[in-house]
Structure formats: structure tokens, C-alpha cells
Amino acid sequence: MEPSRDDFVIALRSAFFKKGTQQRFSLLSLILFSIILLTLSSLNFKVINYFKIGINELIYRGSVIASFPEKLIKSKYNNLQDHRKLFTNYKDNLAELDSIKSSNLSKEIIEFENIRLKQMIDDYVVADNEIFAKVLIDKKSPFLKSIIINKGSRNNIKLGMAVLDGIYFIGKVVELNYSTSRILLISDINSKIPVSLEPIGVQAIMSGNGEMNGIIEYVNQSNLESENTNLTVFTSGMGGLFKSGIPIGRIIKEKNASNITSNVNFYKDLSQLKYVKILSYKKENLNLEIENSQDRNVEILQETNNQNYLFKEQQKISNEIRVKLEQDKILLNKELTKLKKEISKLKKDVQNQIIEDEKTLIDADELKFLKLNFLYSKKCTKTFYNKLYKVGSAKYKKCILNKGKN
Amino acid sequence: MSATSKQKIYLFLYKHLPIILLFISVLNEADLNYLDFKYFSFNFSYILIFYYSLKRSQSLGYVFVFIAGLFNDVVVGTPMGLSSLMFLILCVAASYLRNITLRPSLIKDCIFFLITILIINSLLFVALNFIFGYELDFFDQVINIIFTFLLYFLFSNIFNFFEKYLMSNSNVR
Numbered sequence: 001m002e003p004s005r006d007d008f009v010i011a012l013r014s015a016f017f018k019k020g021t022q023q024r025f026s027l028l029s030l031i032l033f034s035i036i037l038l039t040l041s042s043l044n045f046k047v048i049n050y051f052k053i054g055i056n057e058l059i060y061r062g063s064v065i066a067s068f069p070e071k072l073i074k075s076k077y078n079n080l081q082d083h084r085k086l087f088t089n090y091k092d093n094l095a096e097l098d099s100i101k102s103s104n105l106s107k108e109i110i111e112f113e114n115i116r117l118k119q120m121i122d123d124y125v126v127a128d129n130e131i132f133a134k135v136l137i138d139k140k141s142p143f144l145k146s147i148i149i150n151k152g153s154r155n156n157i158k159l160g161m162a163v164l165d166g167i168y169f170i171g172k173v174v175e176l177n178y179s180t181s182r183i184l185l186i187s188d189i190n191s192k193i194p195v196s197l198e199p200i201g202v203q204a205i206m207s208g209n210g211e212m213n214g215i216i217e218y219v220n221q222s223n224l225e226s227e228n229t230n231l232t233v234f235t236s237g238m239g240g241l242f243k244s245g246i247p248i249g250r251i252i253k254e255k256n257a258s259n260i261t262s263n264v265n266f267y268k269d270l271s272q273l274k275y276v277k278i279l280s281y282k283k284e285n286l287n288l289e290i291e292n293s294q295d296r297n298v299e300i301l302q303e304t305n306n307q308n309y310l311f312k313e314q315q316k317i318s319n320e321i322r323v324k325l326e327q328d329k330i331l332l333n334k335e336l337t338k339l340k341k342e343i344s345k346l347k348k349d350v351q352n353q354i355i356e357d358e359k360t361l362i363d364a365d366e367l368k369f370l371k372l373n374f375l376y377s378k379k380c381t382k383t384f385y386n387k388l389y390k391v392g393s394a395k396y397k398k399c400i401l402n403k404g405k406n
Numbered sequence: 407m408s409a410t411s412k413q414k415i416y417l418f419l420y421k422h423l424p425i426i427l428l429f430i431s432v433l434n435e436a437d438l439n440y441l442d443f444k445y446f447s448f449n450f451s452y453i454l455i456f457y458y459s460l461k462r463s464q465s466l467g468y469v470f471v472f473i474a475g476l477f478n479d480v481v482v483g484t485p486m487g488l489s490s491l492m493f494l495i496l497c498v499a500a501s502y503l504r505n506i507t508l509r510p511s512l513i514k515d516c517i518f519f520l521i522t523i524l525i526i527n528s529l530l531f532v533a534l535n536f537i538f539g540y541e542l543d544f545f546d547q548v549i550n551i552i553f554t555f556l557l558y559f560l561f562s563n564i565f566n567f568f569e570k571y572l573m574s575n576s577n578v579r
Contacts, residue, residue: 060480
């Protein structure tokens with residue numbers, strides 16, 4: 001028993017203390033050093049942090065170079081795959097484009113309405129700082145789903161900024177170096193994002209499952225199970241770090257033996273990230289506008305008052321003019337009636353005069369006829385032996401007026 | 407290229423191939439450790455470090471292993487020094503096994519390797535989960551351990567083959 005224990009101790013001592021050829025440090029010293037490093041880094045020791053940042057910068061760049069051949073092969077393979085799928089994708093895209101075009105208009109209207117309503121409740125946030133970055137390292141570690149990007153604190157990136165691929169939310173900045181940063185993807189199990197499930201409007205927390213999907217937490221699962229519609233997951237904006245309404249993915253239901261689980265199927269394939277957009281959000285500065293709008297309101301009020309006063313004055317004048325005009329109208333009407341009466345009277349007089357004149361004229365003709373009749377009646381009167389005119393006829397009268405000539 | 411320069415290259419490769427492989431393994435973006443399969447992952451670095459610490463300890467300098475661990479921490483995102491510690495514990499285990507082994511056998515090596523990686527991953531799990539507050543999927547860890555153990559047979563034979571091939575080449579020239 002004694003010799004075997006000695007052997008164990010000797011072997012162990014040899015393992016810890018023996019230095020091989022060209023070995024400067026024993027294993028024990030290196031183990032102690034790494035424990036010290038680990039402890040200091042967990043205590044956020046300043047020197048270690050600087051050392052870590054330095055190493056990060058060095059290794060991220062080194063890792064890009066080391067990964068270059070593999071990346072090249074991978075990208076060529078992906079290109080080939082893309083070409084193979086091109087035609088099918090083209091057809092699908094055409095169909096999709098048609099449907100998107102038709103729904104785009106109503107979407108725009110809803111967006112504008114949404115902006116207006118959010119402005120009304122002072123909850124309208126806009127992108128403050130927008131930075132585009134290239135993905136340097138996409139380490140598919142089972143421990144930490146994260147990527148490294150080529151922008152850091154020198155590019156005004158800050159911890160906690162939202163990271164988007166296109167319009168889709170994919171993660172947030174969790175580690176910041178001078179020229180690089182680490183993004184914690186939403187598929188990581190340490191990622192906790194406040195989300196909203198639409199259209200039912202349920203608030204929840206989304207965590208990653210360490211693979212390609214997300215898990216909805218802190219929500220009554222029976223609510224989701226009973227919901228038949230397709231649920232879409234958006235950022236809820238709770239906590240104020242991200243804007244609300246950034247799309248993340250769709251809820252997919254999986255039937256297990258015992259129950260139904262709801263997982264989030266992300267819109268973006270998080271293993272295919274190349275370029276990402278880093279964003280921070282701020283509330284639109286409405287205070288200034290409110291002050292301005294208050295001043296404007298006062299101005300408008302004063303202007304309205306002035307206009308009202310002017311209007312009243314104008315109305316008063318108009319009323320006076322109207323009354324005067326009415327009085328004039330009455331007078332004129334009276335005058336008109338009077339004049340009409342006079343006209344009718346005058347008309348009657350004129351008619352009487354005409355009649356009298358006509359009578360006078362007839363009397364003169366009659367007198368002339370009687371005179372001529374007295375002289376020339378024999379020349380015109382019908383007898384047994386001539387064929388002249390009967391007394392009193394029109395031809396007889398004409399004959400008399402012509403002095404007996406036919 | 408002259409015979410001498412070729413010989414130099416072979417010698418250099420023979421001498422430094424394990425450490426080059428180790429650094430490629432930890433620095434590579436989609437490295438051998440974490441292939442993008444759902445139920446498949448293994449730790450190539452563990453296999454490499456254990457094999458070469460056991461069979462040809464002079465080829466892997468402990469300082470290089472330590473630095474490789476630091477690099478791994480930075481790339482993977484684990485706390486600084488944790489992977490170094492795990493790698494060095496693996497070296498200790500391999501060194502201990504080398505000291506107590508009189509007649510080498512692959513099966514014994516594998517069993518010892520399994521015990522070692524179980525201990526290492528347990529330590530890693532405890533450290534990450536309870537000390538540093540990382541959430542880990544236990545299932546992933548178990549899968550990683552199983553495949554690392556199973557693939558030790560394969561890689562051990564491949565490394566043996568290369569060792570013999572390079573050895574013979576270097577002896578000839």
C-alpha cells in the first residue's frame with residue numbers, strides 16, 4: 001500500500017513540477033497564474049481589463065486572418081448554393097413582390113397614423129446613431145452565441161446598442177473594445193429581450209435557446225396555445241433601450257408528447273450574418289416643439305381675437321348698411337308705387353288724348369266728305385241710267401273724295 | 407527547392423505542427439470544435455492537447471497552451487483565463503498518466519481522457535454557471551463530452567499515422 005501511494009505522489013509531483021526541455025514554467029506556476037488572472041478579471045481589475053482589451057484587438061484581427069481560407073471556401077459554397085436556388089427564388093420573389101406591393105400602400109398609411117399617434121402620446125422614438133459594421137468573427141460556440149464586429153468605441157458604439165440586420169432585430173452590444181465589439185445574439189440563452197406578441201398584444205421576455213430559435217418566457221403558455229392566429233414577435237420597447245416594434249420573428253408551435261411549446265422562429269438566419277447595423281434610439285425632442293407650439297398657439301389666439309373684433313366691427317357696419325338699405329328700399333318702393341300710379345294715369349291721359357285726336361281727325365274727314373258730297377253727289381250716285389255707286393258705300397265715298405272722278 | 411531546405415520544413419512541421427493546429431483550432435471562426443450541427447459538437451483542442459501532452463510532451467510548450475487558452479477565451483467569450491486553466495489541467499492529467507504508464511494502451515488512454523474531460527467540463531460548468539453567471543445548456547455539454555471522447559479514438563489514430571509518416575520522412579532525409 002505504502003509504495004503505491006509514494007508512486008502516486010511522485011507521479012503527481014512530477015506532473016506539476018517537472019519542466020521539460022525548453023519549458024520555462026512548470027504546470028503548477030501556469031495554473032496558479034491562470035487562476036490569478038481569472039480572479040482579477042472577475043473582480044474587474046483595471047490592468048487586467050486593459051490587458052484583455054489589448055488581447056481582444058490582437059486576436060480578433062488574428063482570427064480573421066486565420067479564418068480567411070475557411071471563409072473563402074464557405075463563401076464559394078454559399079455562392080454555388082445561391083446560384084442553384086436562383087431561379088426558384090426569383091419566381092418566389094416575383095410572387096412575393098406582387099403581394100407586398102399591394103399591401104404596401106395600406107402599410108404606409110398605418111405607419112403614418114402610428115407615428116402621429118405616438119407623437120401625440122410623446123412616445124415617438126427615432127434612430128439617434130446609426131453605424132454599419134462588418135462581422136469579423138461568427139463563432140458558433142455552444143456556450144455563447146455572439147459575433148464580433150469591426151466597429152468599437154472609436155466609432156461611437158456604446159454598450160447596449162441595438163443590432164439589426166436589415167430591419168430585423170438580431171442582438172445587442174455586450175462588449176466594447178477600441179475598434180471591435182461583441183454582439184450577443186438573440187439566440188443566446190443569456191439574451192433577455194422584452195418583446196410584444198402581436199396581434200394579441202401580450203408582453204413577454206424572449207430568451208434564446210442556444211441554437212437557432214428563441215423561447216418566450218414569463219407569459220401564460222395556455223394563452224399562446226389557445227391562440228390560433230400566427231403571432232409575430234416585436235421588440236416591446238420596455239426598458240427604453242430599444243425602439244418598440246422592431247420585428248424579430250414568428251411564433252411556431254411544436255407538439256411534444258406532453259404539451260405544446262411555443263418557440264420563436266427568427267426572421268434572419270443568425271449564422272449568415274455579414275453586415276449589421278448598430279443603432280441607438282432617442283425620444284424625438286418634442287419639448288422644444290411644444291414650447292414653439294405654445295407660442296404659436298398664443299399668436300393664433302391673438303390673431304383670432306383680432307379677426308373676431310374686426311369681424312364684429314364689420315358685422316356692425318354691415319348691419320347699419322343693411323338697415324339703411326332697407327329704409328331706402330321702403331322709400332324707393334313707395335316712390336316706385338307712386339310713379340307707377342302716375343305712369344298709369346299718364347298712360348290713360350295719353351290714350352284719351354289719342355282717342356280725342358282720332359275723333360277730331362274723323363270729324364274733319366267727315367266734314368270734307370259732306371262738303372264734297374254736297375257738290376259732287378250727282379256725279380257718283382247710282383241711278384237707273386248709270387252704273388255708279390250706291391250712296392253710303394266705300395266706293396261712293398272714294399268717288400266723292402276724288403271729286404266725282406272714278 | 408534543395409533537399410536541406412525541404413528537410414528543414416519537415417522538421418519545422420514535425421516540431422510545431424501540434425501547436426499550429428492548436429492555434430488554428432482556437433482562432434478559427436467556424437472551427438473544428440463547434441460545427442454547426444444540432445446534436446454534434448466536440449472539442450478538438452482537448453483531444454490535441456491531451457494526445458500531444460501524453461505522447462510527445464515537448465511538442466506542446468505549456469506556455470503556448472496557456473496562451474492558446476487565453477485566445478480561446480477571447481474568441482469564445484468566456485472569462486479570461488478559464489480555458490487556459492482547463493487546458494493546463496488537461497496537461498497535468500496527461501502528464502500524470504504518462505508518468506504512471508509503463509505499457510501504453512489506447513483504451514486506457516481513452517478512459518483516462520474521458521474522466522479528465524468529465525472533470526474539466528464539470529469545473530467549467532460550475533465556474534461559468536455559479537461564479538460568472540453564464541447560463542449553459544447542460545445537454546450541449548454532455549453531447550460535447552461524448553463526441554470528444556468518441557473522436558479521441560479517431561484522432562489518436564490519425565495523429566499516430568502522421569507521427570509515423572513524418573518520423574519516417576525525417577529519418578530518410
